[in-house]
């Protein structure tokens with residue numbers, strides 16, 4: 001039996017956690033597939049995630065075209081096609097998160113590949129695909145980088161699965177995260193906790209990798225500073241490490257979730273009336 005009241009409360013809390021953990025600012029969003037109507041998903045209205053606080057801030061949309069179930073619903077996010085096309089292509093997805101987190105954004109603009117560089121980011125796999133809206137613009141498209149149509153959303157959803165794979169019709173994406181060039185990233189989960197875990201630790205991993213690259217350059221004497229020798233190369237997780245760490249990540253994700261919930265419940269910044 002699905003308790004919708006409880007689900008609304010968790011969605012509001014997840015919005016607050018993503019803000020509290022610096023995954024989203026005024027922009028970025030999290031959606032959930034409706035638990036009893038798989039052709040519908042739930043996303044907040046056009047508002048900052050930290051301000052989402054009550055069931056009336058949440059809007060139901062049809063997966064088919066991202067139109068609101070209630071024609072009188074408040075204004076929605078322009079980029080809600082990110083969510084609808086993920087739910088449409090992959091039936092096993094129950095939560096989608098889109099973010100412009102700065103640490104990740106650096107990898108979406110620099111061309112430096114984003115990799116899992118420590119054990120908490122094994123879910124990323126060994127490589128993170130990059131989607132570029134520019135590749136999908138038509139003659140009448142707006143070039144504002146936003147995923148503002150079904151075709152753009154579908155192209156992003158397709159990037160989650162390698163085109164040369166035999167599993168292109170899979171109900172589950174091959175990749176857990178996709179970088180969006182000059183824009184941000186999108187991730188998903190089979191449930192809210194998993195998706196939030198991935199969004200937070202993707203952001204953390206990107207910060208660690210960027211710092212490691214900077215330290216490595218200092219160590220290599222860039223800028224005239226030679227700090228000595230090192231015992232190992234800068235390297236990301238191997239395929240086996242990423243696979244086993246992903247499993248471990250899923251087994252331990254309740255611990256940070258409980259901490260993040262406490263953080264936002266005790267913070268005067270956030271209201272949850274759901």
Ligand SMILES: [Zn+2]
Pocket residue numbers: 028079098099100146183184
């Ligand atoms: Zn965006």
